[in-house]
Amino acid sequence: MTSVPLTSRDSTRGRVRRVAALTMLALLVPLLAGCLRVQVSMGVSADDRVSGQIVAATVPKDEADKGPQLEPPESLESKVRVQEYKQDGYVGSQAFFQGLSFGDVQQLGLMSDQSAGAFQLQLQRSGDLVTLTGKVDLKSVPAQGTDVQFTIAFPARVATTNGTRENDSIVSWKLPPGEVTTIRAEVRYSDPNTRSFAGWAGIVGGATLGVAAIIAALAYVTRDPRPRPGGGGAAAGGLSLPGKLSGKLGGRKKEEQTEDA
Structure with a gap:
C-alpha cells in the first residue's frame, strides 16, 4: 500500500478548499x-x-x-x-x-x-x-x-x-x-377641463345660430305675398295710409268732382 505524504495530502486538500471557495465566491x-x-x-x-x-x-x-x-x-x-x-x-x-x-x-x-x-x-x-x-x-x-x-x-x-x-x-x-x-x-x-367647456360653449353657440337661421327661413317661406290695404298708395307715393283715413280722403274727392260737374 502506497502512502501519500502528509504534505501532499495537505496540499491536495488546500487546492480543493481553494476551488470550493472560488466557486462559492462566484455564486455569491x-x-x-x-x-x-x-x-x-x-x-x-x-x-x-x-x-x-x-x-x-x-x-x-x-x-x-x-x-x-x-x-x-x-x-x-x-x-x-x-x-x-x-x-x-x-x-x-x-x-x-x-x-x-x-x-x-x-x-x-x-x-x-x-x-x-x-x-x-x-x-x-x-x-x-x-x-x-x-x-x-x-x-x-x-x-x-x-x-x-x-x-x-x-x-x-x-x-x-x-x-x-x-x-x-x-x-x-x-x-x-x-x-x-x-x-x-x-x-x-x-387644461382638458377648460377645453371641454370651450367645446361645449362652441356647440351651444352653433346650435343657437342654427335655430335663428331656421326661424328666419320659416318666416321668409310663410310670408303673405298679397299686397296689404293701401299698398297702391305706398307704391305710387312711397307712403301707405291707414284704411279709414284713406277712405275719408277718397269720399271728399268724389264730392268735389260732383260739385264741379
Whole structure:
C-alpha cells in the first residue's frame, strides 16, 4: 500500500478548499452586486391620462428564483396588467398600465415591497402648468450591476427639468445606486377641463345660430305675398295710409268732382 505524504495530502486538500471557495465566491458575486434592473417609462396624454410600463428584475440566485413580483393595489387592478419578465439573464415581472389619472400615479410605488429602493412620483396640475416631482431612494442598493432608469413623455415641450432631455417633450433620468435622487419637470399645455367647456360653449353657440337661421327661413317661406290695404298708395307715393283715413280722403274727392260737374 502506497502512502501519500502528509504534505501532499495537505496540499491536495488546500487546492480543493481553494476551488470550493472560488466557486462559492462566484455564486455569491451576483447576490453581493445586486444586479438589479428597474425601468419605468410612461407617457402623459393631452387629456391628463398616463400610460406606460414598469420592469423590476434581478439576476436569479437559482432556477427557482423568479425575481421581484409586481402586484398592483386593489384600486389599480382594472388598469394594470402584470406578466413575467425574462431578458438578458434577468428574471422578474413587467407591469403595463393605461389610462391612469394623476392621482393613480402616486400609487404605482406600492406595487412591490420586494424590490430594493423606493419610488415616489407625483403629477400635479395648476391651471395650464403640469408639474412632475419625485424622489427615488436607492441608498440600500449596491452600486455594481444596478440599472435603474425613469423616462417620461409629455404632450408638449418641457419647460424646465433636472433630467436629461431626449427631445423637446421627453425627459429621462439614470438613477445612481447608493443615493437619493430627486426628479423634477414642468410643462405647459391647456387644461382638458377648460377645453371641454370651450367645446361645449362652441356647440351651444352653433346650435343657437342654427335655430335663428331656421326661424328666419320659416318666416321668409310663410310670408303673405298679397299686397296689404293701401299698398297702391305706398307704391305710387312711397307712403301707405291707414284704411279709414284713406277712405275719408277718397269720399271728399268724389264730392268735389260732383260739385264741379
